[in-house]
Amino acid sequence: MAILRILQPGDEVSLEAFLLQHTDTSMFLRSNWRTAGLLDQNARFQGTYIAAYTDETIVAVAAHFWNGMIVVQAPVYLPEVVQTVVAQSGRAISGISGPAAQVEATKSILGLSNRPTQLDESEILFSLALRDLQIPEALASAKVQCRLPHPEELELLTQWCAAYSVETLGQRDTPSLTTASRSIIEARQAMAMHWVLVAEDTPVSYSAFNASLPDIVQIGGVWTPPALRGKGYAKSVVAGSLLDARSLLVKRAILFTGDNNQAAQAVYQGIGFLPTGEKYGLVLFEETQA
Template identity: 80%
Template sequence: MPTLKTLQPGDEKLLEAFLCQHADTSMFLRSNWRAAGLLDRGERFQGTYVATYIDEAIVAVAAHFWNGMVIVQAPVNLPEVVQAAVTQSGRAIAGISGPAAQVEATKSVLGLSNRPTQLDESEILFSLMLADLQVPPALAAQKVQCRLPHSDELELLSEWCAAYNIEALGQKETPSLRLDCRRVIEARQAMSMHWVLVAENTPVSYSAFNASLPDIVQIGGVWTPPALRGKGYAKSVVAGSLLKARSHGVKRAILFTSHDKQAAQAVYRGIGFVPTGEEYGLVLFENTQG
């Protein structure tokens, strides 16, 4: 019979062994525990992790993180781990992510199938072996440069982050959005997990890693201001970030994007990304606090 357990320091090896079996859809879970451990004090990247075990091996896990996201990797025993993680964390639920079918099941388990959402999508999962990265000519010829942002660019990038959240994630422009985005940008800056593309000394595009491991990174938050689109900048900033990762030994990259974002898919396919055949679910509930 499965055994239910709240994970604690010392459980990392068993957790990682399980998540590696589902590597493409476990990036947030793997990256977060590596960044912040398994104790939950409510700090950035921390969460309450609950797993089921069979014969001393983990077979399912759900975590409820500091930001309200419930993230699942539970091919079995999903109701048990989801309910336990949410109950033990005591947090409000801001969203759900994980393998698409499991995200739908989690909504039902938590009684949230009819709760208003700002985003509810089953997205295409893409993968790229970095040895196969196709570098755009403008980047290869150094007509544009991809680099870590300078400190005096963080305010601009916070504005871009807010614009991305409104356009891509369906968020509303509230007084707290800009502040939240500034915190995200500052955290990425501290961890060297984002990049800006510069053309003639002017920032023109942005990309980040929203999850990072020694061997694999996950792309997120790609943004080019509307007036600058169609110039190949998104390809160059993503490719530039992956060149940096490759130079540090990273072997592969993952990302997910929605079925209706044809332009984004063209960008990623244009530098070598291919669909994995899996779908990644992402649900963000409406913020009832406004």
């Protein structure tokens, strides 16, 4: 039988040792605890973490984060860690992410299989060793430049972030979405975790890291306004962000995208990303439910 524990400060080494066995599907868990620690005071990136131990070794983890997302990495004891983390956190559930099969099982375990979703996908996981990054000609020749956004660009990027959420994540265009998008952009700016591509000093495309570690980064939130698509801007902004990461000695990048999103897959494969063979599950529910 496994022993279940709430993780606390001091448990970081054992948690990291477990998550490193499942690197490509544990980015949110690894990045969030490194950014915000293991105490849960409801601040951004914080969450309640429940681990299952056998012989003093972690063999499964589920976390319920500040934003309502449940993130799982539980090849064993999935029902136990999921049910316990929801009971302990007391939070509403806004979504689930993790290895695709575990996400699907978690919906069933929590009785949420029939709850309406904004997004429910088993996405393709892609990986790239940054030494193999293929740099688009426009970026290499400085026809376009990739950089940290300027403060005066943040309001535009808030609008882009909201548009991305509507188009890609199925969210509704509401004042609360704009407020949430502004918070996301401000947090990324403070952490230098997003980039804008400019052509003739005009922003034309955007990319961000939604999880970042010393050795590996995870790309998310890539968006180009519809009128500017088909010009190679997305390739350049993602490649530019990865050149910055490579300069900081990051070795690898990963991302996930939908089976049906051929345009995004072409962008990523065009700069060297290859499918890993794993699937990443992402569920976003229509409305928060206690």
